Amino acid sequence: MSSLTEQASKHPRLHQLPQTHQLKALMTIIRDAETKRGDFVFYSDRVIRLLVEEGLNYLPVVDKEVTTPMGVPFQGVAFEGRICGVSIMRAGESMEQGLRDVCTSVRIGKVLIQRDERTAQPKLYYSKLPRDISDRWVLLLDPMLATGGSAMKCIEVLLEAGVREDRILFINLICSPEGALTMLEKFSKMQIVTAEIDEGIDARKFILPGLGDFGDRYFGTE
Numbered sequence: 585m586s587s588l589t590e591q592a593s594k595h596p597r598l599h600q601l602p603q604t605h606q607l608k609a610l611m612t613i614i615r616d617a618e619t620k621r622g623d624f625v626f627y628s629d630r631v632i633r634l635l636v637e638e639g640l641n642y643l644p645v646v647d648k649e650v651t652t653p654m655g656v657p658f659q660g661v662a663f664e665g666r667i668c669g670v671s672i673m674r675a676g677e678s679m680e681q682g683l684r685d686v687c688t689s690v691r692i693g694k695v696l697i698q699r700d701e702r703t704a705q706p707k708l709y710y711s712k713l714p715r716d717i718s719d720r721w722v723l724l725l726d727p728m729l730a731t732g733g734s735a736m737k738c739i740e741v742l743l744e745a746g747v748r749e750d751r752i753l754f755i756n757l758i759c760s761p762e763g764a765l766t767m768l769e770k771f772s773k774m775q776i777v778t779a780e781i782d783e784g785i786d787a788r789k790f791i792l793p794g795l796g797d798f799g800d801r802y803f804g805t806e
């Protein structure tokens with residue numbers, strides 16, 4: 585493990601899924617260049633489901649008492665905050681169904697950010713967000729965090745829309761340590777939930793060892 589990866593793995597606002605054998609096996613399938621598209625989609629969806637479930641652990645709850653069919657009171661909890669999803673197009677759209685499977689009728693906004701050819705900086709091309717997003721917790725969806733340029737631009741868009749930074753959860757399959765650390769340094773309250781922290785990025789800004797272009801493999805546009 586590189587020292588940067590180790591540093592990222594200890595960051596208090598970077599939450600890695602429990603590194604179970606099951607998760608390792610799923611990640612091994614989707615990282616394998618030989619994996620065909622059907623399996624890539626199927627196993628990515630399984631990891632996305634685990635990520636969304638884990639993300640919900642960071643939402644606030646309030647005490648709630650119910651009565652069981654045995655007529656006995658049970659001291660439980662209920663989710664308190666309202667949520668929405670925001671996917672960073674195009675790869676983040678692959679995570680929308682995983683969110684819907686867990687949170688029925690959840691509102692989902694979309695943001696399209698691409699590199700401006702002239703300035704080489706991430707530029708906002710399109711955004712459509714729920715009207716009441718400033719009252720909600722936001723699960724920001726993007727499977728691959730390389731430099732973090734697009735995701736950080738997207739967080740700026742959310743903050744401009746009135747979202748509280750401490751209510752932003754970035755849900756991600758694989759992050760580079762430098763991308764994650766840059767993002768957590770720039771924004772001091774948001775949190776990241778990821779499956780695995782990789783070793784770094786190459787000259788083309790692809791994550792290593794990574795899994796290649798997620799959007800192309802998921803949507804079949806290789």
Ligand code: URA
Pocket residue numbers: 675728729730789790791792794795796797798799
């Ligand atoms: N986006 C991808 O799809 N893959 C990477 O490795 C980095 C960004």
